Every structure is written in structure tokens, then in C-alpha cells.
Amino acid sequence: MIRRLFLSVVMMCVAVGMPATAQEAIDRVWNGHSVGFDLKLSDTHIYVAYYDANRQLTVAQRPLNNPAHWVYHKVDTWLGWDSHNLIAMAIDPEGALHVAGNMHVDPLTYFRSDASGDVRTLKRVAQMVGPEREAAMTYPVFLHSRSGDLIFKYRDGTSGRGDEIYNIYDASTQSWRRLTAAPLVDGEGKYNAYFMGPKQGPDGVFHMAWVWRDTPMADTNHDLSYAKSADLINWQKADGSPLTLPIRLSKAEIVDPVPVKGGMINNNTVVGFDDQGRVMITYHKYDPNGDTQIWVARFTGKDWERKQISQWRDYRWDFSGGGSLDSEIFVEGARPAGEGYLIVPVVRLGQSIEFVIRADDLSLTEERKLDGRAAQLAPRFEKSEGQQINTLETRKGNKTYVLGWMSYPPQRDLPRKDVPPPSVLKLFVESD
Helix, strand or coil, X not given: CCCCCCCCCCCXXXXXXXXXXXXXXXXXXXXXXXXXXXXXXXXXXXXXXXEECCCEEEEEEEECCCCCCCEEEEEEEECCCCCCCCEEEEECCCCCEEEEECCEEECCCEEECCXXXXXXXXXECCCCCCHHHCCCEEEEEEEECCCCCEEEEEEEEECCEEEEEEEEEECCCCEEEECCCCCCECCCCCCEEEEEEEEECCCCCEEEEEEEECCCCHHHEEEEEEEEECCCCCEECCCCCEECCCECHHHCEEEECCCCCCCCCCCCCEEEECCCCCEEEEEEEECCCCXXXXXXXEECCCCXXXXXXXXXXXXXXXXXXXXXXXXXXXXXXXXXXXXCXXXXXXXXXXXXXXXXXXXXXXXXXXXXXXXXXXXXXXXXXXXXXXXXXXXXXXXXXXXXXXXXXXXXXXXXXXXXXXXXXXXEEEEEEEEC
């Protein structure tokens, strides 16, 4: 199952903003199933990475101040039917562009430009650190340390049998090395961890939540867990007590001991923060009646407080099986809403929802439906039956940049009976 990063990255964003004030058509892109594209901004340029109409990984750039001047570069890798094969992109401190993607238990597929950041200089890099940990890679993610160093993380291995690996980049030597000698977690050959984050909080610390999964089957997720780190090397529990790497299930901090087939799924355990900067996790699981419900957990300084915030009746997302799911729910992290309230954004069955909860006791005050980003952009696309609008956005200065495109949803990574026509990848620019 894939999500906003997959959700912020791939699916429908729940953010609400002003109507788009400018629109550009970038290219025709693959429409057969949703898969994660990427959007990044440097001080001078916009970069977009996507699979074109022929499924070839393409990177386009234009100056921030010149919408008419797109430059395109295609690299030598092509997408199949797998929605796991998201694209990740980053800009290092020297200005070079890094692109990784099209990997689901596959060897490293990674490209790097020269320091100009010109997409036409992108070249394939055969290995980062060494082939022993780069033959079965999935879920590439670039992030930056507190000091600005470029970090790359990924899963090495298969679902149920994978390790989380972190590399750090030395821009002066254009080389990678392991950030930690040991993997972040060890499934001991029995399971693997599905992480969301790390996400940097108001305290500057990186916070991460995850589930453990026993097999490739989606209903075998269990035991919501948490860890934090100031440097992505030394990890701690919420109370500051140290965690020895690799983290094993028996030593992990369990936020909620949700059992197998308990209604919790990987990639829907998202970190947020309350009005005091305390870490919170949004997730879902089944209630005693078997209905799916949204929960939040907050660390109070001594232990984890857990609270059901939805009150849905006769609704159960009964997921199972393997492959990329056509997900019914996407959750976001909690955020302050002023005057003692918090907002918890959720998408259920395509409908954007904001749960308004009290910051003091996490009690629900309102569940309100709203037009999410996909609904706002719907009039600007020609939508065929069964298709969805995918969005991705970022902000710079007083402008919000929103990427939008149509596709059919995931279908467990299996081919469709036909190849649909491509959709148009569009960029919308909003000004405050």
C-alpha cells in the first residue's frame, strides 16, 4: 500500500488553498495507474520528475521566473505496472540534482547531475555505497539533516523481510557512505518495519512512526511504534531513553499494540505536533464493533495518550492481500489550529475531512467536510470514469506550486487489459 508519500507525494492532498492563479501544461504522462512523481524548488528553478506517456522516467526544469522555458531530459529506465515505483528527488548543498526511482525490490536506479543542476547533465550512478545492500531496494526517500547534509534512506529487502538503510552524501567528494553501521531496524527474518518520516518537529528533532508487518499481505501490520533522533544516528524513545541499533520489535517503543488484522495499515501512521510542540501520531484501526476509526496518540511526557476521534458507524475498510491497494483512507499529522484546538486532516473515500479536536483532552468538537486540493482542481481536468486526480505541492516565498495529473488508481500492481491514453501533467501556481 502506497501513500502521500506516498500521500503528500502521490495521492490526494487535503490541503486547502486559494484557487490557482496560473496554469501550465508540462507534458503528457502515464495514466495506467497512480505512482509517485516529485516536485522540488531550488533558489532559481522548478524541477519535476515523472513517468512520461511512454512510461520513461523524465525530469523537467524551468526557471522560477520563466514559465515558457521548460527543458526536458529522459533517463534510461521505464515503469511497469507497479505503484510502488515512486520517484524521489533532491538538491544537494552544491546544487547538484539527485533522482532515484522505479525500484520495487530492484537494484539501485539513481541519477545525479553536475553542480549546475541542469537536468541534461543527469548521469546514472551504478552504486551508492556497495552492491551488497543495493540489489533489492524500495521506497527511496531523500531528506536533509539539521546541518543540511543530504540523506538517502530506503528499504533493503522484501515486504516482511526488509531493513531500513540510511546513507549520507559528501558533496565535496561526490560520494555516499552509511550514516549508521547497523540498519535502523532488524526484523529478525520475521517481519519488517514500514516507516513514515522522519519528520522534523518544532524542537528540531526528527520523529518517526512505523508499523511492523509480518508478510506481504496488507492485513499483517501490527504494533504502532515510535522513535526520535536529533542527528539520525542516535535514536531514542519518546522519554529520551536510548535505543540500540538495530531496533528490534522486542525493544521498540510500542505506542499502540494493535494486533495483526486490527485495521491498521502501513504508510497511514503519520507524525504531527500539537500547540505545545508535543509529538502526535494519526492512524486508524478497528473499534470494538469492527468499524474503522481514526485515532491520535500523543506523548504527554510520561506515556502515550490514545484517543479515538472519529465516530463512524457501519464503515469498515477491510483490506487484505498483497500489491498496491486502491486505498480508501489517507491520514495527515495533527497541527495547531489556534485558541486551544487542533486539526487532523483525513481523506475517506475521496472526501476531504478535517477533525477539529480540543488540544487539552483530544476530544472531538467537529468533523467537517471540505473541498480538498483534488476537488479544487477537478474542473481543470478531463476525468474519465474510474480515474483520480493526483496532487503534489510545495511552497516558496508567497507562492504555492501544485502539480496535478489524472490516473487510474493502483490495482495491486497488475496490468490493465488495455493501455489508456496519457493524461496532461499540469503545474498550478498560487500567489498570496
